[in-house]
Amino acid sequence: QQQVKQSPQSLIVQKGGISIINCAYENTAFDYFPWYQQFPGKGPALLIAIRPDVSEKKEGRFTISFNKSAKQFSLHIMDSQPGDSATYFCAASKGGSQGNLIFGKGTKLSVKP
Amino acid sequence: NAGVTQTPKFQVLKTGQSMTLQCAQDMNHEYMSWYRQDPGMGLRLIHYSVGAGITDQGEVPNGYNVSRSTTEDFPLRLLSAAPSQTSVYFCASSFVVNSPLHFGNGTRLTVT
Numbered sequence: 001q002q003q004v005k006q007s008p009q010s011l012i013v014q015k016g017g018i019s020i021i022n023c024a025y026e027n028t029a030f031d032y033f034p035w036y037q038q039f040p041g042k043g044p045a046l047l048i049a050i051r052p053d054v055s056e057k058k059e060g061r062f063t064i065s066f067n068k069s070a071k072q073f074s075l076h077i078m079d080s081q082p083g084d085s086a087t088y089f090c091a092a093s094k095g096g097s098q099g100n101l102i103f104g105k106g107t108k109l110s111v112k113p
Numbered sequence: 114n115a116g117v118t119q120t121p122k123f124q125v126l127k128t129g130q131s132m133t134l135q136c137a138q139d140m141n142h143e144y145m146s147w148y149r150q151d152p153g154m155g156l157r158l159i160h161y162s163v164g165a166g167i168t169d170q171g172e173v174p175n176g177y178n179v180s181r182s183t184t185e186d187f188p189l190r191l192l193s194a195a196p197s198q199t200s201v202y203f204c205a206s207s208f209v210v211n212s213p214l215h216f217g218n219g220t221r222l223t224v225t
């Protein structure tokens with residue numbers, strides 16, 4: 001079963017616009033929710049992460065919103081730039097020795113100049 | 114500080130051949146893992162290790178073996194390659210499980 005569902009698969013945004021990517025999870029034991037950014041030919045790199053004790057975390061133009069009751073979290077990219085064009089993955093994990101990251105299927109973002 | 118280093122970057126194998134994908138990290142991370150990335154499938158965990166001498170299976174372990182004799186190295190072995198193993202393979206490490214993962218730049222494997 002797919003434990004982390006990510007949408008949309010692809011997203012086209014105009015420069016300066018807001019990019020929004022959504023993820024939903026099933027396992028209430030998850031307690032760590034990172035977002036990764038991947039450019040072509042490179043490995044994913046951690047962008048921003050949140051724990052369920054807060055509802056929002058902001059780092060520069062990137063914000064994670066977290067809704068524990070709905071089991072959803074989202075990435076907002078404000079003032080999107082062509083350099084933000086990449087594939088974005090949400091992920092989730094639970095604590096303890098079985099806390100491997102489970103990834104969503106990814107969203108390919110294109111920011112048009 | 115090189116981070117996570119994967120070799121080779123590209124590899125073509127014939128069905129039935131074997132090979133080892135190398136992964137090394139210089140950050141003294143205890144946790145290491147292997148993922149495969151396929152179009153539209155995201156990243157799927159193959160095997161992982163929480164420390165030297167300890168390995169365990171992930172979501173898609175069939176056809177792959179791993180070992181962890183040192184903290185730094187975590188090689189992935191394909192014993193008899195199959196076309197279904199055509200993929201991009203990523204090695205990743207972190208201080209402990211459930212902490213920020215650092216990825217290598219991947220090995221693109223094609224099995225014909």
